[in-house]
Amino acid sequence: MDKLLRVRFAPSPTGYLHVGGLRTALYNYLFARKNNGKFILRIEDTDRNRYVEGAVENLINSLKWAGLDYDEGPDIGGVYGPYMQSQRLNIYKQYAKELINIGNAYYCFCSQERLQKLREEQEKQKLPQVKYDKHCLNLTTEEIEKKIKDKLPFVIRLNVKPNQKIIFNDIIRGQVEFDSNNIDDQILIKSDDYPTYHLANVVDDHLMKISHVIRGEEWLSSTPKHVILYDAFGWERPKFAHLPLLLNPDKSKLSKRQGDVAVEDYRDKGYLKEALINFVALLGWNAGDDREFYYLNELIEAFSLERVNKSGAVFDIVKLNSLNAEHLRRKSNGELLQMLKTELIKSEFADLSFSDERLLLIIEAMKERVSFVHEFISNCKYFYKEPEEYELKSIEKNWKPETPDHLRKFINLIAQINNPSKQDYENALTKVAEELNLGKGKLIHPLRLAVSGQSTGPGMFDLLYILGKEEVIKRIEKAIESINVK
RNA sequence: GGCGCGUUCGUCUAGUGGCUUAGGACGCCGCCCUCUCAAGGCGGAGAUCACGGGUUCGAAUCCCGUACGCGCUACCA
Numbered sequence: 001m002d003k004l005l006r007v008r009f010a011p012s013p014t015g016y017l018h019v020g021g022l023r024t025a026l027y028n029y030l031f032a033r034k035n036n037g038k039f040i041l042r043i044e045d046t047d048r049n050r051y052v053e054g055a056v057e058n059l060i061n062s063l064k065w066a067g068l069d070y071d072e073g074p075d076i077g078g079v080y081g082p083y084m085q086s087q088r089l090n091i092y093k094q095y096a097k098e099l100i101n102i103g104n105a106y107y108c109f110c111s112q113e114r115l116q117k118l119r120e121e122q123e124k125q126k127l128p129q130v131k132y133d134k135h136c137l138n139l140t141t142e143e144i145e146k147k148i149k150d151k152l153p154f155v156i157r158l159n160v161k162p163n164q165k166i167i168f169n170d171i172i173r174g175q176v177e178f179d180s181n182n183i184d185d186q187i188l189i190k191s192d193d194y195p196t197y198h199l200a201n202v203v204d205d206h207l208m209k210i211s212h213v214i215r216g217e218e219w220l221s222s223t224p225k226h227v228i229l230y231d232a233f234g235w236e237r238p239k240f241a242h243l244p245l246l247l248n249p250d251k252s253k254l255s256k257r258q259g260d261v262a263v264e265d266y267r268d269k270g271y272l273k274e275a276l277i278n279f280v281a282l283l284g285w286n287a288g289d290d291r292e293f294y295y296l297n298e299l300i301e302a303f304s305l306e307r308v309n310k311s312g313a314v315f316d317i318v319k320l321n322s323l324n325a326e327h328l329r330r331k332s333n334g335e336l337l338q339m340l341k342t343e344l345i346k347s348e349f350a351d352l353s354f355s356d357e358r359l360l361l362i363i364e365a366m367k368e369r370v371s372f373v374h375e376f377i378s379n380c381k382y383f384y385k386e387p388e389e390y391e392l393k394s395i396e397k398n399w400k401p402e403t404p405d406h407l408r409k410f411i412n413l414i415a416q417i418n419n420p421s422k423q424d425y426e427n428a429l430t431k432v433a434e435e436l437n438l439g440k441g442k443l444i445h446p447l448r449l450a451v452s453g454q455s456t457g458p459g460m461f462d463l464l465y466i467l468g469k470e471e472v473i474k475r476i477e478k479a480i481e482s483i484n485v486k
Numbered sequence: 487g488g489c490g491c492g493u494u495c496g497u498c499u500a501g502u503g504g505c506u507u508a509g510g511a512c513g514c515c516g517c518c519c520u521c522u523c524a525a526g527g528c529g530g531a532g533a534u535c536a537c538g539g540g541u542u543c544g545a546a547u548c549c550c551g552u553a554c555g556c557g558c559u560a561c562c563a
Contacts, residue, residue, distance in 0.1 A: 014563080050563080115561090127487090128487070128489090129488045129559075130559070153561095155561055176491080178489075179489080182488070182490090182559090184560095191561055196561075197562075197563050201563095217492090218557055219558090219563090220491065220558080221489070222558070247556085252556075253557075282511095286499060289510090290499095290500075310493095311491090311493065311556090312492075312557095314498075316498065318512065319511080319512045320512095369523065440521065441520095444521040447521090448522070454522090455522060457523065459520095460521055
């Protein structure tokens with residue numbers, strides 16, 4: 001009899017979805033889908049100082065863009081809602097009071113100043129750890145009632161019992177052990193009545209029947225606090241899985257300073273969601289074989305928490321790029337066409353119109369030469385407008401005094417053909433080459449330069465065919481004129 | 487400082503005591519293909535498995551220690 005497996009992604013709305021968050025969400029999602037469980041989105045907005053307008057919408061959009069659909073969440077509801085912690089304040093208060101009644105929490109009226117001083121003193125004494133001195137634990141009921149009546153600000157603290165071993169099992173790290181003497185009497189309810197992460201998280205995970213807590217490694221050190229809470233309430237502890245961190249190239253925790261960190265940044269730069277998902281999935285997990293190319297549904301099939309690594313992984317943009325190129329190459333031309341069209345609207349060629357037929361030819365010609373959809377434009381502008389300048393190096397190397405004559409011969413031949421095919425272009429060029437007793441390459445290079453302004457690109461005859469006879473002739477003539485002038 | 491977690495090619499990783507002269511991928515280099523650039527194919531360089539001790543006939547794999555890195559140490563999450 002399996003209990004229903006339920007996991008959650010619980011970000012705090014700080015503005016955008018971090019790629020590390022994306023991976024956490026992904027692993028939760030994969031684990032749920034693989035095991036017929038439920039995947040829940042819960043917003044942990046308990047810090048009023050960090051509230052950012054529109055952050056929740058943004059988070060949801062990024063998740064949706066990535067294709068990680070959830071079964072319950074703030075925008076779609078669910079039986080365990082609400083899914084915004086700021087809407088559950090009374091629940092936390094109620095549970096905090098219960099904790100006080102059973103002796104596992106207490107009111108604390110200490111001022112920020114006293115706490116500050118306490119900390120400084122402990123540091124000066126070089127005490128091994130800095131923590132609250134349980135000063136307010138000694139307050140009598142009468143004293144507490146009076147202070148509350150006098151409207152003194154207070155917090156509610158967890159009462160950590162000394163000399164206890166707190167042991168829990170982590171799916172990824174195995175058994176982890178803490179000494180309760182090293183654990184501070186964590187604040188559970190702040191003086192503004194909002195709960196801290198620790199209380200809200202545990203209460204909600206229990207109430208929402210979360211079976212597995214899959215989250216970043218930064219939470220490992222606070223897990224004993226959570227375990228104390230579960231035990232104090234008499235609740236069954238969920239299974240824990242702490243994921244390795246995503247790192248900057250210098251191995252520090254992935255941060256904004258050293259590159260893009262928001263999912264939307266990658267989306268805006270033209271990364272395919274398939275590639276980002278694929279890449280991020282492999283940062284800390286693999287199936288145990290050599291496979292590296294996956295679509296989301298294949299990831300679901302292959303995923304298991306047991307195969308998640310323990311150590312942090314550097315986010316290597318170069319590998320992401322290559323994965324992006326590969327995902328791009330495997331897309332159908334039809335899909336690519338739609339993407340190219342929306343890209344075109346954003347480009348300098350927005351005012352021009354191109355037939356699907358022509359765009360499809362460009363896609364076919366460039367597909368194996370690009371890593372991003374926008375490169376169907378930026379890497380080959382010559383498909384959209386005639387070249388304005390010609391690569392200098394190629395001129396020096398390929399443009400000889402006799403080149404104009406050679407190219408004119410070519411023009412003369414193709415001018416006579418109606419709607420020349422690729423083969424027609426090739427035949428014409430072969431003929432000119434034979435007449436001149438030259439290798440084809442000797443003609444192709446200057447031809448490419450004349451027609452595209454560049455020295456690299458798709459196959460010569462594909463290029464000519466896509467441009468069309470009139471355009472080809474026009475461009476050759478222009479090239480002859482402008483290059484000779486120099 | 488304390489506590490916790492980690493440590494295999496530059497990077498992501500395979501490897502769970504003998505199959506390993508440590509495999510793959512990205513990147514890099516070379517060759518092939520070829521009108522160029524890609525893509526593709528083939529090959530190469532690149533890891534004394536952080537270090538030092540054990541255990542064992544045998545260790546990247548198990549144990550201990552050290553070093554280093556990272557995380558946490560808030561009325562932030």
